Amino acid sequence: MTSRVAAAIDAARAEGRGAFVGYLPLGYPDLEASIEAAVTLAENGADVLELGPPYSDPVMDGTIIQEATQAALAGGFRLRDTFTAVREITRRVDVPVLVMTYWNPVLQYGIDRYADDLLAAGGAGLITPDITPDAAAEWIAASRRTGLDRVFLAAPTSTDERLDLIIENSTGFVYTVSTMGITGERAQLDAAARTLTARLRDRGATHACVGIGISNAEQVAGVLEYADGAIVGTALVRALRDGGQDGLADTARALAAGTVRAAN
Known part of the structure; x- marks a missing residue:
């Protein structure tokens, strides 16, 4: 089966752009x-949507995203609302939707049931930050059965053997973590992201998107000198918090402007 996420990244590449992957918390x-x-994000330049159901123990999230997810939980968000949201979003826009979820909620819901319900809602797959391919046999089987994408994370500390496992089992793209630690904005992205992307390429990765620490068009452009996509979260959540839908639209357009690659 063709990966809708990989197809979106390839379509951006055909237009002379890198892909803009935008994260927002659900609820x-x-x-x-x-x-x-x-x-709004899809209509203002995002090539792929990464949507995060709120989770009570978000080990990777920085302060701004944590505050948003805590507010969502306090507002009564339930796991099943994930599928309601994905269904409504995919009904209105064609941009592929990945759900970024910690693994425990998937286990509790039932791996096959989760995959089936996500597929039925029009979702494209899962980003799973806290499970590695060697521990994900049931999810790999369920995603193969349903055609959903599996996006695993690669970190600068990953061994070559680990990278091989991640590349072999990821579809859509490999989520390339630019820094060790939590998400948030950083004035200067690590050279580690460039090195890690090069290692992934050397080992056969065809789609690598860099996330964690990207907050403006200049940083998007910098990442897209070597990666296929730039993943932005905190800057978008802040824009929504401070400026509502209009502020989010403005920020998304500004970030998307950084995806156009200069002609060689």
Whole structure:
């Protein structure tokens, strides 16, 4: 099966751009507004949507995203709302939707049931930050059965053997973590991201998107000198918090402007 996410990255490349992957938490500031925000993001330049159901113990999230997810949980977000949101978003826009989820909620829901419900809602796959391919046999089987994408994370500390495992089992793209630690904005992205992407390329990765620490068009452009896509989260959540849908649209357009590659 063709990966819708890989196809979106390839379509951007054919237009002389890198891909813009935009993250937003579901349920923030409430479920309806989060659906609207995802649509706004898709309509203002995002090539792929990464949507995060709020989780009570978000080990990778920085302060701004944590505050948003805590607000979503306090507002009564339930796991099943994930599928409601994805269904509504994919009904309105064609941009592929990946769900970025910690593994425990998937286990509790049931791996096959989760895959089936995500597929039925029009979702494209999962980004799973806290499970590695060697521990994900059931998810790999379920995603192969349903055609959903599996996006695993590669870190600068990953061994070559680990990278091989990640590349072999990822579809859509490899999520390339630019820094060790939590998400958030950093004035200067690590050279580690460039090195890691080169290692992934050397080992056969065809689609590598860099996330964690990208907050403006200049940083997007910098990442896209060597990666296939730039993943932005915190800057978008802040824009939604401070400026509502209009602020989010403005920020998304500004970030998308950084995806156009200069002619060689």
